[in-house]
Amino acid sequence: MNDEIIVKNARFVKLNTIVDGIDGTIAVAENFNQIPFEIKRAYYIYNLGNSKAVRGKHAHKKLEQVLFCISGSCEIGLDDGENQQAILLDKPNIGIHLGIELWHTMKKFSPNCILLVLASDVYDESDYIRSYDDFIDYIGKKK
Numbered sequence: 846m847n848d849e850i851i852v853k854n855a856r857f858v859k860l861n862t863i864v865d866g867i868d869g870t871i872a873v874a875e876n877f878n879q880i881p882f883e884i885k886r887a888y889y890i891y892n893l894g895n896s897k898a899v900r901g902k903h904a905h906k907k908l909e910q911v912l913f914c915i916s917g918s919c920e921i922g923l924d925d926g927e928n929q930q931a932i933l934l935d936k937p938n939i940g941i942h943l944g945i946e947l948w949h950t951m952k953k954f955s956p957n958c959i960l961l962v963l964a965s966d967v968y969d970e971s972d973y974i975r976s977y978d979d980f981i982d983y984i985g986k987k988k
């Protein structure tokens with residue numbers, strides 16, 4: 846596991862697992878339990894075989910999400926405008942809660958990587974801040 850998270854608005858989420866020996870393992874996520882919000886959307890990202898693939902590069906104004914790397918591994922870069930940190934996600938039952946106003950980038954995907962994302966709201970492009978300069982302006986104005 847990585848060291849502690851130092852950026853604002855992020856923390857690890859650990860799912861309980863039910864291990865069925867040779868028959869596999871179940872990991873469970875429930876609203877307002879392991880997931881600190883009501884899940885309104887789930888999506889997953891796959892076909893990440895290109896080693897140069899980079900996703901994210903944005904922040905959200907109100908959306909909260911929990912990311913799990915349910916297969917393989919990848920690196921999540923986090924930036925709260927003051928602190929930066931890179932987190933390795935490589936366990937299917939340990940995700941990361943991305944709160945609001947957190948610039949994030951996903952890269953260094955293993956070829957078998959599948960990212961599962963549980964989100965607090967439906968897709969809304971107006972919630973995205975897709976320019977880093979706009980992100981710094983946005984959080985600066987709220988101080």
Ligand code: T46
Pocket residue numbers: 888890900901902910912962968
């Ligand atoms: C995030 C990270 C972790 C939709 O139409 N509906 C959706 O629910 C999603 C997730 C995406 N899209 C469209 C919007 C874009 O035209 O799919 C296209 C690619 O989306 P984006 O460039 O935002 O993908 P990522 O992987 O950079 O970001 C995604 C989520 O969009 C984002 O909220 O935080 O995963």
